Amino acid sequence: MNPSGSYHIKTIANNVEAEINRLKAQVDLFWQSEWKHYQEFGLDQAGSIVELGSGPGFLVEKLLVHIPGAEVTAVEIDPLLVEYAGNYLAKQKLDRWQVIEGSITDTGLEDDSFDFAIARLVLEHLPDPLEAVREIYRIVKPGGKVIVIDNDFEMHIMTYPPVSGLRELYDAYCKARAAEGGNPKIGRELPRILKEGGFTDVEFEIISAHSALLGDEMFFRSEGIGIPYKLVQDGFLSSKVLGQISLGWRKMIRDEHHSVIRQLYMAVGKKD
Ligand SMILES: C[S@@+](CC[C@H](N)C(=O)[O-])C[C@H]1O[C@@H](n2cnc3c(N)ncnc32)[C@H](O)[C@@H]1O
Structure with a gap:
């Protein structure tokens, strides 16, 4: 197990730039659905996030673009990404933000500081997600809320017609992340973890994306081949299965009735 968890941008895929682009596409893919829920939970009224x-x-x-009244603090452990985010946000000519280098389990931020905290696709990579939730509880204001969003790889991308080999790919991904202390099936556990961390009024939602509504291109960009290639390189997946998946995927896309769906899991809790 790796004490720093199972997401390291330099090693999770075979190309850092492609992985950064994949993260961007993954934000775009779910944004419509996520924003609807963010508004429902009052995030659009937050002054500090x-x-x-x-x-x-x-x-x-x-x-920053959708919540003009909010100051946003970003906490990130990887210095490469702290620098990238600083340059990227400055280039967008946005203000009201700061990016600080630190860990979700020990932020160094003051008690009771934020109206909202968000941890998106992070808890699934941590050896002790509860430790992170307790730290989030500490820095959220009384009356404030946390939103956590993660995968559950039992319910990852599904297609019509089905693509054979996808289950083997997900199993290989889960083994690789678990070997580093992550838990790609944490989605189902999020409500319990928030409750154990002290949050109340916990709610649970499924965020979904569908190719018939968003187009195939959004899915291509948000998946990419970088992580599957790395699974082959690291011995978690055979190149033969990856080849079968590529062929099956292309065949699926050529079917005029094809569908691709993907979900994320969101839990929200309040600090009394
Ligand atoms: C899959 S990415 C998600 C990035 C972003 N939240 C998003 O939704 O696009 C996971 C991020 O969590 C960061 N991370 C992993 N462990 C962390 C920790 N202990 N403290 C802070 N950040 C961490 C990684 O470096 C990476 O940037």
Whole structure:
């Protein structure tokens, strides 16, 4: 197990730039559905938001654009991504943000500081997600809320017609992440973890994306081949299965009735 968890941008895929682009596409893919729920939970009324594990800053950008009244603090552990996010947000000519280098489990931020905290696609990579939720509880204001969003790889991308080999790919991904201390099936556990971390009024939502509504291109960009290639390189997946998946995927896309769906899992809790 890796004490720093199972997401390291330099090693999770075979190309850092492509992985950054994939993260951007993944924000775009779910934004419509996510924003609907963010509004329902009152995020659009927040004056101060912290995003923990903010990566290259693409969600921070969306929050700044859509919530003109909010100051957004981004906390990110990887210095490469802290620098990337700072440069990226400055280039968008946005203000009201700061990016700080730190861990979600020990942010160094003051108690009771934020109206909202968001941890998106981060808890699934941590050896001790509860430790992170307790730290989030500490820095959220009384009356404030947390939103956590993660995958559950039992319910990852599904297609019509089905693509054989996808289950083997997900199993290989889960083994690789678990070997580093992550849990790609954490989605189902999010409500319990928030409750154990002290949050109340916990709600749970499924965020979904469908190719018939968003187009195939959005899915191509948000998946990419970088992580599957790395699974082959690291011995978690055979190149033969990856080849079968590529062929099956192309065949599926050629079917005029094809569908691709993907879900994320969101839990929200309040600090009394
Ligand atoms: C899959 S990316 C998600 C980035 C962003 N939240 C998004 O939704 O696009 C996970 C991010 O969490 C960061 N991370 C991992 N462990 C962390 C920790 N202990 N503290 C802060 N950030 C962490 C990684 O470096 C990476 O940027």
